[in-house]
Amino acid sequence: MSGTQFSKPLIYMLIGSAIILALSLGVRHAFGLYLVPMSQEFSWGHNVFSLAIAMQNLIWGAAQPFTGALADKYGSKIVVAIGGFLYAVGLLLMAVSSTGLLLNLSAGLILGLALSATSFSVLLSAVGRAAPPEKRSLAMGIASAAGSFGQFIMLPSTLLLLQSVGWSAALVVSAILIAFIVPLAFMLKAPTYQNPNAQASTKPSLSFKQILVIAKNHKPFGFLALGFLVCGFQVVFIGIHLPGYLIDHGFSATTGTVFLALVGLFNVVGTFSAGWLGGKYSKPMLLMWLYGLRGVAIIAFLLLPLSVWTVYAFGIIMGLLWLSTVPLTNGIVANMFGVKYLSMLSGIVFFTHQIGSFFGGWLGGVNHDMTGNYNIIWMFCIALSLLGVLVHFWVNEENVVHD
Template identity: 70%
Template sequence: MQIAQQSTTIRNMIIASAIILALSLGIRHAFALYLEPMSHHFGWGHQVFSLAIASQNLIWGLAQPFTGALADRYGSRIVVAIGGLLYMIGLAIMAVSSTGILLNLSLGLILGIALSATSFSVLLSAIGRMVVAEKRSMAMGIASAAGSFGQFIMLPSTLMLIQYFGWSAALLVSAVLVALILPLSFWIRSPVIGKQKAFANKADLTLKQILNIARHHRPFWWLSLGFLVCGFQVVFLGIHLPGYLIDHGYDAKTGTIFLALVGLFNVIGTYGAGWLGDRYCKARLLTYLYGLRGVAMILFLLLPLSVYSVYAFGIVMGLLWLSTVPLTNGLVANMFGVKYLSMLSGMVFLTHQIGSFLGGYLGGLNHDLTGDYYYVWLFSILLSGFGVVIHFFVSDHSALPKQE
């Protein structure tokens, strides 16, 4: 009876986490659609909106270890609920943002903090604590995959709202949808430090001891640097590919379909990555993923540009998009256990967001200075090579001392 009840609790938590991720990340990915209309309406260059997006990603990363630590200490439920409330406030202020300062306050600061509380590090860590190690990557992959479906739904829906009602009204509708995160947060269950010991790390070490081990554990830092590559690439493509296509004579619909295809096939990619991560070396899988990203970008730039090449690129990148997330979080759990998983995953995610900041900002800067994205495309491809090499120095083995 107790086992059946626990299985139901885990299933409900995975479903709730998936819906929260679908709302949080689906709306966040749709921010790319606001670049052109807001920049045109207020006479901004691409750099103004790009800076706000870049700031959001940096603040998201800087806040992540702290929101993760709060989730470890007080439980994920309260952190997710507060994050949902901040998300609503941020979208409402963005809807009336007429200056770069207001845009950075709403889209940058408030939404950056909100995303740190309603995205992967907090929710996947909660799932990781409740699921046995043998099924952990798979459970994380299911939540990530289902959450990715939100990108597929929200992008065309947001484009339709912008076209028929304007960008400000579209943001207000998004704020109403985000309100669903508050009731969904009550389904999130996660053991709290000091109240349960079932999820303690293998050596039951203190936070200070774990941080000291992490500080000297080189594979942890190689993994973090590899995640920087992921952040740079997904934000550069997610924010600037629609603008790249507009520069080449395509309308906003083409870029939206590209991003929707990324979201749809990301469902398959993240689910598949979670399944493979329970069966093969996660670090080697990450090596293949980054290598394939680089090959896909090279082929996209070399082949003649057409709607077919754009959509094919969207399908391929969707399979590789967030497949890194369950594998990376699974590696952190393997290295240090699950007791402080939210905070440690947040530390790794910080480097992802530093890459996101650079991908978002440098894309806009490159475009404003040269009128194209050539140098950022080149740098993104070079980063794929770096991602391949760096993960040869990462292993799946535990970093904790063996118990006597």
């Protein structure tokens, strides 16, 4: 990494962030594999599990601005360590959840809070603060890409556990792995980057309240958040419901697992590439391309004859486009408002992502239980891709605080 001129503390932070993201997002990425076995064991409709995951995403998003504010004020490492502890507790409780109420408490409330402290908004903001501005997008892309590799590793591992020891024991094993987040959090201690050539500022720093007022009145920030809603709806619907969709069409659980593993693997390429390209080209323009290509990929998947090969091709393409939005979106927020309150402001944008995630996860289950298929939600995903393209016409990266 010497060619990227990253400091040694930043390199340690990148390694720690990557492993934490790999664990946190890898376990979460595999939740879709639990839908069918848990629903069958307890005679639930798909909507019971879907609602719990939808609640998880909504709570994750609602808590994110507050978790981010705490990380901005007290530091990322303590927030991430607490989140790792909650994550392990939530998985252990999920392992004994035999009712919808318990599932909403464990998979919904506790894991939603845990994810708000152990995922992109807190970790990438920590990396963004420590990186020099010209390398910020790349650093975020590296952390995102390395973290995405965990999604590739965890999916086949989770399927193997499900097939060999059952869903409950698989969750216990996942809880043990997640517990490693607690000590890893103490690698997140790189200081905020200080430009050695910058003049000392005589302006007083903006308060939380002042920066929130500026963000509220900045229309491009609102359009950026609306675009992230599209991302949340699409990735959670596909991540949770595509394995069940494939089972409905006669494929084995293995096919859905390989699909999600391919998404995780090619997400590594996509997020790194997005971070690298974001340092060279307009981030809003790149986001327009990403959302447009998602729509085209979904249309092609639905129109082509369904086979193992079209499923895997869809997984590769969606992997390249999956979380490539994250380093670009967080990079735009950093450019708009600076890095002092980046965790909180990224958390606000992420909340809209999670509103989309709630409806993508929940409505997918409702649509399936009412009609026996996912046709309406697929059409909605396509329409949302068009919205994602349009809203980024009004997004720019101009700094509006000059703080």
